[in-house]
Amino acid sequence: KRMVTVDVIGAGPRAVAGLLEHVGVKAEICPLEVVEKRLVDLKEYDVAFVSGMTVDLEAAAKALRLWRKSCGMSPIVAGGPMFYEYRKLIAFGYDIVVMGEAEPVIPSLIKCLKQNDITCLEKVKGIAYRGQQKTVSVTGLAPHATIKQLSIQHSAHVENYPLYxxxxxxxxxxxxxxxxxxxxxxxxxxxxxxxxxxxxxxxxxxxxxxxxxxxxxxxxxxxxxxxxxxxxxxxxxxxxxxxxxxxxxxxxxxxxxxxxxxxxxxxxxxxxxxxxxxxxxxxxxxxxxxxxxxxxxxxxxxxxxxxxxxxxxxxxxxxxxxxxxxxxxxxxxxxxxxxxxxxxxxxxxxxxxxxxxxxxxxxxxxxxxxxxxxxxxxxxxxxxxxxxxxxxxxxxxxxxxxxxxxxxxxxxxxxxxxxxxxxxxxxxxxxxxxxxxxxxxxxxxxxxKLLGRKVFGIVAGFHKARRRLVVYPLPHGPVILTRGKKQLVGWLVEVRVTDIVSERMLEGTVVRKIKPIASHKAVEVALQVY
Ligand code: SF4
Structure with a gap:
């Protein structure tokens, strides 16, 4: 994904990782870009859960290819709003699709995966899966999570997102x-x-x-x-x-x-x-x-x-x-x-x-x-x-x-x-x-109206095509591009807005370096990925 669109970490993957931890499974969250750059070794994992929107089907297919290449036929599960396309996901090669909210499904699904028995899946309510004859079996839509299930703590392990x-x-x-x-x-x-x-x-x-x-x-x-x-x-x-x-x-x-x-x-x-x-x-x-x-x-x-x-x-x-x-x-x-x-x-x-x-x-x-x-x-x-x-x-x-x-x-x-x-x-x-x-x-x-205004922002990376640093304004606003050395990535700065580049981007000048807010290692990873 491009630098201007990667500044969001959604709640869904953290919710699923939290649920897995809740049922005693060690879980880590990785965005696809990190997997593609081989910054994680997929071989260290037993199961992959891939979460996506309906527009993410292509990325879901890519995630599946990477998983199969590293982990062979180890199970891979899809979920998130793209579950509506479960037939396509299973045709791609996904083993299981969670049909709705994960909270009521994950505990029984994990039990089943541990038993490594496909017949057990028919008892898990709220999934679609590839049956033995390559048929698609659906056990129905997942029930909505209860208030108690919603209050299971979501994982706070966000460090694998390069720009957390x-x-x-x-x-x-x-x-x-x-x-x-x-x-x-x-x-x-x-x-x-x-x-x-x-x-x-x-x-x-x-x-x-x-x-x-x-x-x-x-x-x-x-x-x-x-x-x-x-x-x-x-x-x-x-x-x-x-x-x-x-x-x-x-x-x-x-x-x-x-x-x-x-x-x-x-x-x-x-x-x-x-x-x-x-x-x-x-x-x-x-x-x-x-x-x-x-x-x-x-x-x-x-x-x-x-x-x-x-x-x-x-x-x-x-x-x-x-x-x-x-x-x-x-x-x-x-x-x-x-x-x-x-x-x-x-x-x-x-x-x-x-x-x-x-x-x-x-x-x-x-x-x-x-x-x-x-x-x-x-x-x-x-x-x-x-x-x-x-x-x-x-x-x-x-x-x-x-x-x-x-x-x-x-x-x-x-x-x-x-x-x-x-x-x-x-x-x-x-x-x-x-x-x-x-x-x-x-x-x-x-x-x-923004021209001439001074805003605080975090220098998040380098826009290769425009050869400019990318600043995410605080608390939020259109991305600001600015000249400067890559060493400024990871710094909190003050920027004056000087020009309008496009609907989503402004140009600016750094008027003050305030302090670094990301470690050298975190900055290195971000520059490697984006
Ligand atoms: S619930 Fe009644 S009012 Fe509402 S959309 Fe259906 S028919 Fe119309």
């Missing part, structure tokens, strides 16, 4: 999504919402929202989180704080509290034992969130500002004055992400989005007022998009920018497996281009 000292490390605080509304647009197979009272009647009991009579997957039509991970469940505060302490001790400088919605944190406890399937009611559990943030910001390095902690996604309908004030108190000057997707109120509702566009405007206004950098997200090419919806979207983008949004991003619609829109054909039209171009225009305007 500069990367954003995701620490999971909530699994699953509370949006159990559904899209009312016609699906690829002709199914359509019959407007029963389940999704939109606020009096529908929370557990009744789990099933749709016509089988439409829950959540926004383009998102697979509710179908894959179920309703939002929070991890325990003690475990989250312990995990962050461990990561900080190992030299991690940037931590993101990961959740489909950070404001769902412990909101599930307000409705327990019912599932949290309403995205907007009850309101955020501000007391629980404050206790968590208080504990995190009491960690020495975090309170001194040596390690940055950030949030990411939140739902607009849960943002009120109290929430914005709390977030501003802890995260002033750091980004917060709001998914908006369309600016047409009817289209918004038809996509299955939570809340409404008035919530979005209020959230942007309040969060900006309390010092947050608000990033808003749209999607072009969505089902139901037309010139009318695009025009309203462009208007809303401009409005949100004026209300204080610092970044407006438009992604191209991708029909993901497991979602309501999974087999819908992508059609990019003039309407789609209007949205895409508006986002580019607003971002160019926003980037101009």
């Amino acid at each position: 000292w500069a990367s954003r490390v995701y620490v999971e605080i909530v699994r699953g999504c509370s949006n159990f509304r559904r899209p009312s647009l016609k699906l690829a197979d002709g199914r359509r919402c019959i407007h029963c009272p389940i999704c939109f009647n606020p009096r529908t009991p929370l557990s009744a929202r789990l099933r749709c009579p016509v089988g439409i997957p829950a959540g926004c039509g383009y998102c697979s989180v509710p179908a894959t991970h179920g309703p939002a469940r929070s991890r325990s505060r003690e475990i989250i704080v312990r995990e962050i302490r461990e990561l900080v001790k190992r030299g991690v400088k940037r931590i993101v509290l990961s959740a489909p919605d950070v404001l769902d944190y412990q909101r599930d406890m307000l409705v327990y034992p019912e599932p949290l399937t309403d995205p907007c009611n009850p309101p955020a559990n501000v007391d629980a969130l404050e206790r968590l943030l208080d504990d995190i910001f009491n960690i020495d390095e975090v309170s001194k500002g040596e390690t940055y902690v950030m949030v990411e996604n939140i739902k607009a309908c849960l943002v009120d004055e109290e929430v914005a004030k709390l977030l501003g108190e802890y995260f002033r000057g750091t980004p917060v992400h709001l998914g908006v997707e369309t600016g047409d109120p009817q289209h918004y509702r038809m996509l299955g989005r939570p809340g409404n566009l008035a919530d979005v405007k209020r959230a942007v206004r309040l969060l900006s007022r309390y010092g947050m950098q608000v990033y808003v997200y749209f999607i072009y090419g969505l089902p139901g998009e037309n010139l009318k919806t695009a025009k309203k979207t462009v208007e809303l983008m401009e409005q949100l920018y004026r209300l204080g949004a610092e970044k407006v991003t438009a992604y191209r619609f991708t029909p993901l497996p497991g979602t309501a829109f999974e087999n819908i054909e992508i059609k990019l039209t003039r309407a789609s281009m209007m949205i895409k171009e508006k986002a580019q225009e607003l971002n160019a305007r926003a980037k101009k």
